[in-house]
Amino acid sequence: MLLLIQYTLIFASVLLLVALGGCFAEHSGVINLGLEGIMVIGALGGALMMRYAPDSMGAFGLIICVLLAAIAFGVAYSSLLGVACINFKANQTIVGTAMNMLGTAAATVIVKAINTATNPNDVSSTIQYVDEKKQFIVNIGDFEFNWFMAVAVIGLVVAYITLYKTKFGLRLMACGEHPQAADSVGINVYKMRWAGVLISGVFGGLGGICYILSGVSEWKFENGVAGFGFLALAVMIFGQWKPTRIAMAAVIFGFFRALSNVYFGFEFLVSLNIPGSIYNMLPYIICLIVLAFTSKKSRAPKAEGIPYDKGQR
C-alpha cells in the first residue's frame, strides 16, 4: 500500500511538472506538443550531470546541479520550438512532433557515442546512476521520500503565483486569449510567447529527469519517456489549464500509472488474473475516457495554436 502511494506521488510529480510546462506554453498561445522531446533532452542533461559530477559534491550540491542541468537542457531544446513557431510561424503540430522524434534520436545518438567512446564494445544507450539516485531519496520509515515531490509542490506554488498574482502572468495569459488586443496595449506578444515556451522548457526538463529517476537506477534512452509528455497534456486539459486542478488531475493519473508498477502486490488484484498488459494500458485508456467526457466543454486559451501575425488585426 505504501509502495502504491509512493509511486502515485512520484508519477504525479512528473505529470504535474510537465503539465505545468504545457500550461504556461498554452497560456501564451503556443501548443507545445514537443513536451515529450523536451523531457527526454532534460533527462539527458540530468543524467549526464549525474555521470560526470565528482563524488565529493555532497547530496545537496548534486541535487542542485542535476536540476540545473536538466533545466538548462530543457530550455535550450525548447528554443527550437520557439524559433520555428513564434518567429517563423511554422505549424506547431508538425514542429512539436518533429521535436519528439528528434529528442529521442539525438539523445540515443549522443549517449551511444559517449558509451562507445569510453568502451568500444559498449553500443548500448544506457546511463547508470545507482549511487547518485540514492542522494535524491530520504527514507522516512518504509516510505521513500523523493526530493522531486518537493520540487513538484514548489513548482505548483510558483506557477500559481506567477500566473495569477503577477503582472507577467496576466500579460502572458492575455497573449493566449487575444494577442492583438494585448499588442495594442503595448505588450510584446513575441516576447511573451518566447517566455511561455522557455518556461515550458524548464518544467519539461525537470519532469524528464524526475521521470527517469522515478523507479529504476539506469535509463535506456532509446525508449524515450513512453508517452508521458502526452499524458501530461491530457492532465492539463483535464485540469482545464488551471494549476490547482492540474495538480488534482495529476494525482489521479499518477495513481493509475502506479497501479501498473505495483498491482502484483495486492492479493485481490492478482486473484482477478488480469494480464499485465492490461495494467500497462490502463493509464492510456483512463486518459481517453476522461478526455472524452471533459473535452466537450473545455475552455482552452482562445488563440492557442495560431501563429501571431502583427499585420492581422
Add this chain to the structure above:
Amino acid sequence: MIKKILRNEAFQSLFASLICIILGVLVGYVVLLFINPTGAGEAISEVLKNFFHYSKTNLQLKNFGNTLVKTAPLIMCSLSILFAYKVGLFNIGAPGQYCVGICVSLYCALSLGLGWVPCMIIAAVCGALYGAVVGLLKAYCNVNEVISGIMLNWIALYSTNMILTPVKEVTSPYTFHLDVEAPQAILPTLGLEKFFAGNERVTIALPLSIIAAVVILIILDKTKFGYELKATGFNKNAAKYCGMAEKRNIIVTLMISGGIAALGASFLYLTDFEQWSCTSSAVPAMGFNGIAAAFLGGLNPIGAIFSSYFIQHITNGGAFVDKTMYCSQISDLISAIIIYLCGFVFFIKYAMNYLIDKTEEKQAIKAKAAAEANTQEGGDK
C-alpha cells in the same frame, strides 16, 4: 519564363523539400563530426549510398529489393497521414493503426490460417475501425486527435503484444515465421523477384502501394467526395453551412487513413520479412517515419512515393555506418531533422515569393524610370 517556374507551386514544393534534405544531411554530418571527426565523411556517404555499399551487382540488387520491401509500407503510412492532413487532421495515430494491422494480419495468418487476401482485408477493416475511434472522439467529444492518437498508439502496442503471444516461438519473443507456419498467407511475387536477384520478399505490395497513391490522388483531386473532405479541412463550419456532413467527413477520413496504415502493415508482415517481437516497448518507427515522408513529399501522393523511398533509403543506409564509431540511429536523427525543417516549408515558399516580388518591383521601377527618361528626352528634343 524562369520566373514562371519559380512561382510554380509544384516547383516551390520540390525546391523546399530539397532544401530540407540538404540541410538535414548537413546537420547530420556536423553531428557526426562532433562525435568523431575522422570517419564522419565516410559515414555520411555510407548512409546516402545504402545498397551501393556492395560492389557486386547481385548483392546491390538484392539489397535494393530489401529497401523497396520496406518502402511499400512506408508509402502507405505517409499516404495515411497526408490523406488525413488534407482534411485538416493530424493523424499521429497512424503508428497505432499500423500496429493493429500487424496484429490482425499476423493473427489471421498464423492462428486462423487464412490466405493473404482475407488477411489483408481484415487488417484494413480493423485499422479503419481503430481510426474511427479517433474520429468519433474528435467529432462528438472534441478530443484533440493528436492526444487521443498517441494514447491509442500505446493501447495498440500492448494489445498487439498480448494477442500475438500465443503465436510466438517458445524460445524467443518473435512470432512464427510465415514461410514455415503459414505459407498460404505470404503475398505472391508475380515474378517481381527476378528483377531483384531472386529476392522473394519483393512482392505485389510494392505495385499495390503505388496504385494506392494514385487512387488517393484521384479521390482527393478528382471526386466530389474528396472535394467535400478538403472543404471540411479548410473550414469545418463553412462546410457545415454548405450542407456537408462535417462530423461524418471527419470520421470517414480517419477510417480511410487508419485502413491505409493497417494495410501498409500487412504489406510488410505478410512477406515474412520481419517478425513481431512480443516484448516490444515502443510502436514501430514506420508510422512516425510516415510523417516525415508525407511532409517531405510536399503532401502530394505522388511526391510521397519518392520521399518514402528516400527516407527508407537513408534508414537502411544507417545500417552500414562504422559501428565502432557511430550508431545506426544517425539516420533517425536525420529524418527527424528533416521533419523539423519541413515546418519551415511555408516560410521558404513565402521567402521565395517575397524575393520574386521584390525583384519584379525593382525591374518595374527601373523600366518606369527608363521610360520616363525616354519621354523627357523626347520632350527636350
